[in-house]
Amino acid sequence: MKTLFSAILMAALAVGIHAQSRLDNAKKQASQNKQLILLNFSGSDWCIPCIKLHKNIIETDEFKKLETENFIVYINADFPRNKKNQLSSELKKENASLAEQYNQKGLFPYTLLLNSEGKVLKSWEGLPSENALAFSKEIRDIKEHQK
Template sequence: MKKIFFTLFLAVFISANGTAQEKLTWHTDMNKAFDIATKENKTLLLFFTGSDWCGWCIRLQKEVLKTPDFEKWAKDKVVLVELDFPRRTPQDNNLKIQNYQMQKMFNVNGYPTVFFAKPEKTAEGKKNLNTLGRTGYVRGGPEKWLEVANNIVANN
């Protein structure tokens, strides 16, 4: 009986943890993220990061972006895009080019930087990103960071 209970408990625990991690998708392809955000009428959250070297980026992920509070907030409000500038981790050349173009377009010169932008297609079919605001690391955990994010997204 104990074995059955333990096995059942373990299966439920693994299932619950697995689904929690599957809920958020961080896109790396801007075109795909743009199309999803347009279709779902959501704001883009553009996370400029140095994932394998930037201490503040790692801290922002740990304290905010990988928390249940952020997950709950993000799933209905934004389409997540990671624009990574790693130093040690190999990266596809097309992804590097895209990320540097986005960095230049948004004039990002420090990490972490998080931009919120509303996607828009023009009558000619061109893609535009209307910037709503930006933030970075905010002390105080998910509550304080989400307070800043909500103020930015509310201006939409």
């Protein structure tokens, strides 16, 4: 009985520890490299504004420069509906935990710019009106004012 209880406890702790691993890793990386964290909540296979956001901003070279030039750490908390696009149970739990903490209204798309401690610096509800260049510039400007 002790062994069963220990196994259940270890499994619960492992899930709890893993549930925030992307955010925890992003906070650590952001702190070490003086970066910001961009957290995006999306429905990649059902939310038309989410799909447009990814196509017109996140997948562009201008946005990717933010990552390669160490301005941001990017996290996508995706909530797909189609069976073929389902995430692992661990990733589903992690995304649900992120939503519980940062997106309690269940908005899609919903994008947050966080500092290395996880404090919200800016949020975008829905599809940002800016193009990729303007969106990236806004993030760069916010980061510059953080110094």
